Amino acid sequence: MSSREEIEGVSAEAWHWAVVSAAIYAMDPRGISGVVVAGPHGPARDRWLALLARFRRTATEPVCVPVQITDDRLLGGIDLAATLSAGRPVSASGVLAQADGGEILVPGAERLSQATQAKIACALDTKSVSADRCRSDDARPARFGFVALDEAMDDEQGLTGPLFDRAAMRVDLTPVVPAHCMAPVDNRFVRHGAAMPSPENVAIASEQLNTLCQIAQMLGITSLRPALAAVKVARAHAALNSRDRVQDDDLEAAVRLCFAWRATQVPDFAPEPPAQRDTEQNETPEAESNQETSASDMERSVDAVRAILPADLLKSIVNQQRRSRQRGAAGQSGSSQRTATRGRRIGVRRGDPRTGGVLSIHDTLIAAAPMQKLRRGHVRCEPGSATRPRLQIRSDDFRIHVHEQRRKSLTIFVVDASGSTALQRLGEAKGAVELLLGDCYVRRDEVALIAFRGTSAQVLLPPTSALARAKRCLAVLPGGGGTPLASGIAEAMQLAESGLRRGQTPTIVLLTDGRANIARDGTPGRAEAGRDASAEAARLKRSGIRSLIIDTSARPQDRVARFAEETGGTYLPLPRADVVAVKDVIARTASS
Amino acid sequence: MAIAYPFSAIVAQEEMKHALMIAAVDPSIGGVLVLGDRGTGKSTAIRALAALLPEIEAREGCPCNSAPHDPELDGMPVSQDRQTRAIVRIPVPVVDLPLGATEDRIVGALDLEMALVHGQRVFEPGLLARANRGFLYIDEVNLLDDHLVDLLLDVAASGENVVEREGISVRHPARFVLVGSGNPEEGELRPQLLDRFGLAVEIETPTDISERVEIVRRRDAFERDPAAFAADWQQRDTELRLTITRAQERIDHIQVSDRMVELATRICMALGTDGLRGELTMIKAARAYAALAGESAVTADYLKLVAPSALRHRMRRDPLDETGSSARVERALLNVFS
Numbered sequence: 034m035s036s037r038e039e040i041e042g043v044s045a046e047a048w049h050w051a052v053v054s055a056a057i058y059a060m061d062p063r064g065i066s067g068v069v070v071a072g073p074h075g076p077a078r079d080r081w082l083a084l085l086a087r088f089r090r091t092a093t094e095p096v097c098v099p100v101q102i103t104d105d106r107l108l109g110g111i112d113l114a115a116t117l118s119a120g121r122p123v124s125a126s127g128v129l130a131q132a133d134g135g136e137i138l139v140p141g142a143e144r145l146s147q148a149t150q151a152k153i154a155c156a157l158d159t160k161s162v163s164a165d166r167c168r169s170d171d172a173r174p175a176r177f178g179f180v181a182l183d184e185a186m187d188d189e190q191g192l193t194g195p196l197f198d199r200a201a202m203r204v205d206l207t208p209v210v211p212a213h214c215m216a217p218v219d220n221r222f223v224r225h226g227a228a229m230p231s232p233e234n235v236a237i238a239s240e241q242l243n244t245l246c247q248i249a250q251m252l253g254i255t256s257l258r259p260a261l262a263a264v265k266v267a268r269a270h271a272a273l274n275s276r277d278r279v280q281d282d283d284l285e286a287a288v289r290l291c292f293a294w295r296a297t298q299v300p301d302f303a304p305e306p307p308a309q310r311d312t313e314q315n316e317t318p319e320a321e322s323n324q325e326t327s328a329s330d331m332e333r334s335v336d337a338v339r340a341i342l343p344a345d346l347l348k349s350i351v352n353q354q355r356r357s358r359q360r361g362a363a364g365q366s367g368s369s370q371r372t373a374t375r376g377r378r379i380g381v382r383r384g385d386p387r388t389g390g391v392l393s394i395h396d397t398l399i400a401a402a403p404m405q406k407l408r409r410g411h412v413r414c415e416p417g418s419a420t421r422p423r424l425q426i427r428s429d430d431f432r433i434h435v436h437e438q439r440r441k442s443l444t445i446f447v448v449d450a451s452g453s454t455a456l457q458r459l460g461e462a463k464g465a466v467e468l469l470l471g472d473c474y475v476r477r478d479e480v481a482l483i484a485f486r487g488t489s490a491q492v493l494l495p496p497t498s499a500l501a502r503a504k505r506c507l508a509v510l511p512g513g514g515g516t517p518l519a520s521g522i523a524e525a526m527q528l529a530e531s532g533l534r535r536g537q538t539p540t541i542v543l544l545t546d547g548r549a550n551i552a553r554d555g556t557p558g559r560a561e562a563g564r565d566a567s568a569e570a571a572r573l574k575r576s577g578i579r580s581l582i583i584d585t586s587a588r589p590q591d592r593v594a595r596f597a598e599e600t601g602g603t604y605l606p607l608p609r610a611d612v613v614a615v616k617d618v619i620a621r622t623a624s625s
Numbered sequence: 626m627a628i629a630y631p632f633s634a635i636v637a638q639e640e641m642k643h644a645l646m647i648a649a650v651d652p653s654i655g656g657v658l659v660l661g662d663r664g665t666g667k668s669t670a671i672r673a674l675a676a677l678l679p680e681i682e683a684r685e686g687c688p689c690n691s692a693p694h695d696p697e698l699d700g701m702p703v704s705q706d707r708q709t710r711a712i713v714r715i716p717v718p719v720v721d722l723p724l725g726a727t728e729d730r731i732v733g734a735l736d737l738e739m740a741l742v743h744g745q746r747v748f749e750p751g752l753l754a755r756a757n758r759g760f761l762y763i764d765e766v767n768l769l770d771d772h773l774v775d776l777l778l779d780v781a782a783s784g785e786n787v788v789e790r791e792g793i794s795v796r797h798p799a800r801f802v803l804v805g806s807g808n809p810e811e812g813e814l815r816p817q818l819l820d821r822f823g824l825a826v827e828i829e830t831p832t833d834i835s836e837r838v839e840i841v842r843r844r845d846a847f848e849r850d851p852a853a854f855a856a857d858w859q860q861r862d863t864e865l866r867l868t869i870t871r872a873q874e875r876i877d878h879i880q881v882s883d884r885m886v887e888l889a890t891r892i893c894m895a896l897g898t899d900g901l902r903g904e905l906t907m908i909k910a911a912r913a914y915a916a917l918a919g920e921s922a923v924t925a926d927y928l929k930l931v932a933p934s935a936l937r938h939r940m941r942r943d944p945l946d947e948t949g950s951s952a953r954v955e956r957a958l959l960n961v962f963s
Contacts, residue, residue: 256664
């Protein structure tokens, strides 16, 4: 599609800004707080990290925070081996405290759990970290900046959450081709120390602050942290260019680095809001000229915004919206549940392994360790055994793992392929399902496909996450015959219930025109079929399984709406040729 | 510890500031829940409150900041020799509950050092003891384990922490104001827990451009030179502190007429809130508000002012009603007062 020059241009541009952001971050990691580096593992990222190391003012290496880090490693805790050998509690400082005065590096940040993020964010905010299990008043200083490596692929969900919000800049290395990133960097970035004014001392004018806030608002950025970050980045950019006051291109750089990737709306480039014109008229000429300069400033910055928000703005907005939808608690990817034995380990708690938990030997030993001296006093020696048990563990010491299992979603599509559903509508319905399948793939959800036509319903595809197969099944689905609606629902319920038993969260998406004419037992007859369908609908409602009824009639029918009410589901007429809207509604239903 | 951002320098967010001040004046209100978007200054406000509040008298070195004369505490093992200790003035404790805190850390546990080195069984008070007579702040309360939130709310309601563990049997006072903050987009609190917070405030990012600019400007000034910034605002913080101290003294003398109680009941009935907590909180909050404003009696205006914070989290959720809970409270108020 795009020519070679275009690719190279985009790559050079992206790399240039990546280098600038590395230089800005390296000037003051703690002040800037953090950078998100998006892009896969590869030469560009290695080079970026190497450059950052060169730009860095101090020789300290960043401390690595692995995604699966436990709390006692992150925040600090008891060092078991040292404690047992020393006979007194020896606490080990966590990585956040170790990083004090330096930086942390988080690879695979998109997989970092919200809880871990919150803990890092808390340390960023309070500039200190207090270890668990130690004496309560030993908050240690933890002033650090972070580099989060976001390795999410195209459609995967990238880093979101508290840490994401605290990142000042985002660097996208995906478009960078290796040839560019190997080029030597501009000398001014490497120059250290005295020649460069300290960013703290760079002046920023009031109107410039105003401009930045205004642009943030135009781009629909509600959080105020990015605006604050932009001020710092603008200052640092000015310092980088040996200036002692912020100029337009510093603002432009700040907008590019701090705002562009957070934009949630396309800015409205109307020259001036009318309200502002009104106030201007009442002001003194001097104020007016001020206004004007700031307005032209604003326009210039807006031009900058326009220039740097190319085609991928829309894409990033869509991503952003998907992100915020996914952030919504339950639903989307299945609600998470705490279980005793399955899922990711997220910590330990006091408990009895006999009631079904998994014993954490390490934590049990830690709990028992301090008690050994006490217990040694009153141990009963078994008659005949000369030795006392080395280690005495009581039930109070037992620590079991707490697991969190992500409930998987199961989306069951029930497609009415009867003759009454016009062939063209069937095509549209297939289109909608296909789009949704793509979404399910991103979330690693399972889907199942049921079609009903003729005299019965048929499971075309049992629950699977092999989406390609689902797509093929869908494509070859023929139409024609009667409408055994009741059988379709019954079949879907069966799948949904077995999904529930496996710990999945099922959603039934039924595409039909509601013209039931085949009863449960396969005999034709409108009245009987209608009664059966209603009975199944009521059963579906009682089960509490989420459902979405999509009306595939030529025109939206009351009949289908009433039927949707009977099932307790959401009703949605299929808007002609607007598959994307259908997909949207399905996604919303699944997440509500 | 780093210098806290001055409370009086927080731009806008009046409802949150008032709710926190009300809780400071009348700690029995039952905690404050602050819900809102990221980057709206939730944490800033609560951490700023610590610096703002007037100092309290306590026995030196007492692990639970006990008041000099508290017969309830005498003879309690947590603070055995307390009567012989000097009386000192300490800042109101504001304890940050880290998200990773374990149950042991919160309720207190065996003192590891005493057990290991001396073989003695000594109770080491936890965060609940430290928060006594002050505030316990949980950021991202919606991400905290449910069983811990339960535990915290239980202790907050009873005002006492009871620890029964191997060889340890301790109880100590733990009267604190629970302040939770969180972003509802990231996980909801169970309604049972919601109801137990006294006041709930929803905050939004200001959309007014000049307000936003002011926030960024102040925050930037603060981060460049915290000490100088704090000094600039000290005068206003002192004034606020005085207001709170006076209100604390006056609160017991604020009149609440029967008519006001009836009005509160009518508002709650109009909204269909369950239980009596709504009315009770509304009246207490209105009384504290009136005290802060220097009034001598609660008027309908004060009820109106506190109704949204006192009630918005106690309403049954109606899945068909798209309007937010705040709007529903407003609507009910209009109906009752018309």
